[in-house]
Structure formats: C-alpha cells, structure tokens
C-alpha cells in the first residue's frame with residue numbers, strides 16, 4: 001500500500017547536536033575553556049540543578065557506540081559541531097592534535113556507516129580567552145574565527161561536504177547582550193547590534209575562506225532559528241509590531257545570508273535610534289560575498305505578537321522589543337511539558353516564505369523537537385513511551401511534506417536531538433532525544449520514537 005506521506009528520494013533523515021552539549025570531556029584531550037566552562041565555574045547556581053558542561057553525555061568517549069545507534073535507527077545524516085576551544089585552545093594559534101584525532105575518528109566512523117556529517121563551526125561556544133578580548137564585539141575575533149574556519153576546511157573538508165558557519169546567531173545576541181541568558185550577561189542594545197553585525201561579518205569571512213579552499217562538492221550555509229511572526233490582528237499597529245519582530249529576529253540574519261544585504265527597513269529603524277553598528281569600508285561587498293549555498297532551519301515555535309500596550313520610556317535605552325509585546329493567543333496548542341507553543345503549520349509557512357522571497361534556496365530542517373521534563377513518568381515496560389514526540393514530529397513532517405508538494409526546496413529533517421543532552425542554562429531539564437541518557441551512568445536507552453523514526457527513515461515516509 002502506498003504511503004500517505006512519502007518523501008522525495010534521497011531525503012536526509014537524522015538528528016542534530018552540538019559539541020558543548022554532548023561531548024563532555026571539557027578538561028580532557030587538550031581542550032581549552034569556552035564561555036560555558038567559565039560561566040558555570042563562576043555561577044553554578046544559574047544552571048538547572050547546578051549541572052555544568054564538564055561531562056554532559058560523554059560523546060567524546062562514546063561516539064562509536066552512538067554512531068552505531070544512529071545507524072540502527074536509520075539515520076543517513078547526523079548534525080554535529082566542532083568545538084573551537086577543543087580544536088584551537090585559546091581560539092588562536094596551535095592546533096590541538098588530540099582534537100584532530102577525535103574529529104577525524106568521528107567523521108570517519110560516520111562515513112563508514114554511510115551517515116553524512118552536517119558540520120556547524122560555531123554553536124554558542126566562544127573560547128573564553130577570546131571572550132575576554134571582547135568576543136564578537138571585537139572585530140579581531142572575526143579574523144580569529146575565519147582562521148579557525150579555514151583550519152576546519154583544510155583538516156576535514158576532504159570528507160565533510162555540508163558546512164554551516166553558525167547556529168542560531170541571534171541567540172547569543174539575545175542571550176548575551178539583551179536578555180541575560182548567555183555569558184557575558186550584558187544588557188545593552190547598542191552592543192547587541194554590534195555583536196550581531198560582527199557575527200554576520202564573521203560568517204561572510206568564513207564563506208570567503210570556504211570558496212578559496214575549493215572543497216570539491218562542498219556546500220556552505222548558515223543555520224537560523226526562523227520564528228514566523230504572527231500578528232494578533234490585521235490592525236495596522238499589530239501588523240507593524242509583528243513586522244518589527246520579524247526584522248529583528250529573522251531578517252537581520254536571513255536577508256544578508258541569502259540575499260546578500262540587510263533589509264532597508266531594519267537599517268532605517270536602527271538609524272532612527274542612533275544604533276547603527278560600526279562598519280568598515282568594503283563591508284557591503286563582504287556581506288554580499290557571504291551568500292550561502294544552503295540554509296539550515298531550526299523551528300520550535302512561532303512568535304505571536306501584538307502592538308505594545310504601554311509606550312516605552314523614550315529616554316530609556318533602545319531595545320528591539322520596544323516595538324512589540326508577546327501575545328498569548330487564547331486556545332493555542334501548548335507543549336504541556338515545556339511551556340512552548342506547538343504550531344506545526346509554522347514549518348510550512350517558513351518554507352513558503354523561503355520559496356517565494358528567498359529564491360527557493362536549498363534548505364534542511366536543522367532542528368525541530370519537543371523538550372519534555374522528567375520523561376521517566378512515561379516509562380512502561382522499561383521504555384519511555386513518548387507518543388507525544390511521535391505526534392509532534394509527524395505533525396511537523398506532514399506540513400513539511402505539504403511544502404515539498406508545493407515546490408519548496410527542502411531536503412532533510414534533523415530532530416533535536418539524537419539523545420538527551422546538556423542544554424545551556426537548562427542543563428538536563430528538558431529532554432529531547434530519541435535516546436534517553438542516564439546522566440550518572442551515561443547509559444543510552446531508546447525511546448519509543450527511536451523505533452518509530454527507524455521505520456520512517458527506512459520507508460522514506462509514514463502513515464498517520
């Protein structure tokens with residue numbers, strides 16, 4: 001019998017992770033320190049249960065078994081990131097040979113198992129020494145990053161063909177410089193804008209270096225958490241609010257990465273408030289040269305927006321959310337175990353937008369997933385019965401399938417995440433994996449969704 005939702009031949013099925021969240025071995029193998037190691041040391045109480053990044057899920061030691069499990073559940077792709085502070089402790093200078101061995105072993109094992117590595121260069125993990133120099137506020141750090149990227153292409157580009165410069169670059173801007181959930185815990189919109197701008201410049205420099213490296217069959221992209229912005233109503237004030245949120249949180253990276261330039265409206269808004277970042281001569285051309293081949297899309301939840309009810313103090317410091325309030329739409333479907341909205345059609349709306357306004361760029365779902373607190377309450381016969389996750393994934397895949405039917409150029413799906421992992425300040429609070437991880441023993445156990453995705457990958461589709 002024909003499958004109800006059959007995906008195009010060659011569709012990528014896999015899951016996504018990042019170095020700091022899974023590797024552990026934070027002080028092993030010659031790794032340097034990154035901002036997470038340091039922040040946890042300074043303020044352990046800001047992390048859920050006080051748990052830091054020291055050992056996480058221990059992929060550093062268990063990668064071979066993990067890749068075996070990926071194979072078992074039908075993955076043909078796996079998304080991981082390289083830890084800058086592991087490869088180049090301190091961020092500049094000598095390469096750490098133990099890190100080269102580790103990443104070579106991981107990549108070779110993936111390829112031996114016919115699992116395509118999708119590799120991110122930067123997933124929130126600034127080497128601490130470079131943060132001390134100002135991190136992304138300092139243009140010299142951009143050059144250090146370009147060198148690091150070049151080393152990655154040189155060392156691994158013969159085998160890795162799908163590269164991504166950044167994961168969710170807006171998140172360190174929001175977290176580190178606006179809303180206090182990433183180091184360095186600054187709240188200053190002017191500095192946030194500079195950090196965002198330099199991140200994009202760093203992206204463009206890495207793309208330049210990538211082009212110069214001439215990696216045969218290689219493609220380069222960026223991974224953005226595109227959060228569709230839905231207004232409360234069609235009232236002009238709500239529309240304006242929703243447009244502003246879209247400009248700040250989506251288009252500030254999407255437009256330069258895919259179209260090679262910033263939206264004029266965004267530039268105007270910043271100019272109006274005297275918030276334009278410091279730029280250098282030649283930057284416009286540089287941003288143009290950073291146009292990507294491929295785009296990774298992370299989608300968890302939409303942003304519902306209404307016009308600001310109380311006008312902000314015009315004499316206070318400028319903040320992007322001056323322009324909108326979040327709107328708690330009555331009746332919206334919520335993830336009862338995490339508090340985020342679930343809106344499956346958002347994934348379709350993102351794809352239609354990319355098709356119609358961004359040249360139908362080749363894209364992948366680089367993250368989509370459902371975080372759940374304390375999944376042990378769902379154990380039956382020794383296995384977590386995560387039917388809610390199966391429902392979450394299939395709901396999103398149904399809309400992704402619809403987008404593909406309508407001509408969208410989306411080629412794969414990565415669940416966040418392969419296994420439960422350490423999630424920044426939330427540590428192990430929200431569990432996302434196809435496999436659960438006992439954080440003491442590091443034992444992996446498949447959840448019901450692991451068996452389900454195996455079948456989906458093997459049939460290249462599913463019935464609902």
Ligand code: BGP
Pocket residue numbers: 018021167168171225298367371416423424426430
């Ligand atoms: C995304 C990040 C991931 C991961 C995920 C889940 O924004 O790219 O690194 O952390 O969010 O987040 P949380 O554990 O806070 O639910």
